[in-house]
Amino acid sequence: SIVCVTGQHREMLDSVLKIFNIKSDYDLNIMSHGQTIIDISNKVLAGTDRVIKECNPDIVLVHGDTSTTFNGALAAFYNKVLVGHVEAGLRSFDLYSPFPEESNRKLTTALATLHFSPTTTNKRNLINEGIDEKKIFVTGNTVIDALMSVVDKNHVFDEEVLNKIDYKNKKVVLLTTHRRENWGAPMEAIFSAVCELIQANDDVEVIFPMHKNPAIRELAHTYFDQYNDRIHLIEPLEYLDFTNLMSRVHLIMSDSGGVQEEAPALGKPVLVLRTETERPEAVEAGTVKLSGVIKENIFKLANELINNKEEYEKMCNASNPYGDGSACEKIVNEIYNYFNVSE
Structure with missing residues (x-):
């Protein structure tokens, strides 16, 4: 196999x-x-296009819903090369939310064979x-x-403040927000x-890895600096630190798509800071809740998960609908089956 990266998310890519x-x-x-x-x-x-022309692959695998995903699929299509779409079929049913991800994944579907x-x-x-149902694989x-x-329960964070937080006796909230549709008034409501x-809660601390967008950073400092002993503003985390942080916190508040899948696998409730989600099975399973971007709704739901032990544990113990960790093996097997070859 040949790996081509575009560098669209440089910092995260290199660490992964x-x-x-x-x-x-x-x-x-x-x-x-x-x-x-x-x-x-x-x-x-x-x-x-240049890479495909040079390598002449049998299949191009694209992942997710980024501009890289769609344009990689389009380049393969223009070269008449088979496209396989990993993470296919997610839908919010609103073309502009999330933007441009919803359009990217729908357009990629139109170009993919597997x-x-x-x-x-x-x-x-x-x-x-x-x-065609025969070309779809769960x-x-x-x-x-x-x-x-x-x-790893013994993981040591690069960001020293994360090693000093009392995860056992404090109710630590991980906040992440970056989506374009939440810029402006929705972000102010969240903050x-x-x-x-x-x-309202003396035992709550918040960790906010700040997005690189200067406007988000400025707004975060405006709202959060007065609570700098309990709201920790840090730089974006690399994958290893972020996943291990998710495993230790009490609650996650996020507008991220991937977090809605990852956190439930760790038994962590997610309050989704959006009005809709392309992951409705998480809502149905009870592993996440949609808060919207109205201040009162966000506070009410978050406060309940801080103070209502029964509701909190119900979300923690809900079944994760996103698999058992064997997705990669299944994808490889289906590709072999399609080309009628053995491993």
Whole structure:
């Protein structure tokens, strides 16, 4: 196999490649300051086109719902190369939320031949869109495979403040928020609700790995600096630190998609800071709750999970719908089956 990375999320990418000892054969290194989605798309399309022409692969696997995913699939399609989509069939049913991810994954579906869906709900979405059921494979999500191999109760964090927090006796909340649709007033509502949560509960501490966006950082300091002994503003975490932090906190408040899958595998409730989710099976299973982006709703739900032990444990013990850590093996087997070859 040949590994091509685009570098769309440079900091996270490099740490993950190192952790899992993956060496990329091609690195497009597309990122530069101030570029738009159009700029990213143009670079990915042209770069992956060059790689495909040079390597002449039998299949191109793309993962997820980023601009890299869609444009990588488009480059393969233009070269008449089979596309396999990992994490296929997720839908929010709102083309602009999350943006541009919902459109990216729908467009990728149109180009793919093999669809590797994390859940039966994802499979059903694809069938409803007219995709041949024989080309859809329910595998679980590969993030669970990765997660299970890196969580360590003795892990030491690079960020020293994380080693000093009393996870046993404090109710530590991990906050992550970065989505475009939450910039502005929704972000202010989220931050205001977190401040209210701190004021109402003496035993709560919050960890917020700040997004690189300067506007988010400025707003975070405006709201949180007055509570700097209990709200810890830190730099974005690498994968190993982030996953191990998830395993230790009491509650996660996040607008991330992946966290909705990872945290339940660790038995951690997630309050999703969005009005809808492309992962409805998590809501149905009871591992996550949608809070929306209204301050009062966010505070009410978060405060309940801090103070209502029965409700909290109910979410902790809910069954994770995203697989058992064997997704990668299932995907590889289905590819072998498609090409009628043995391992």
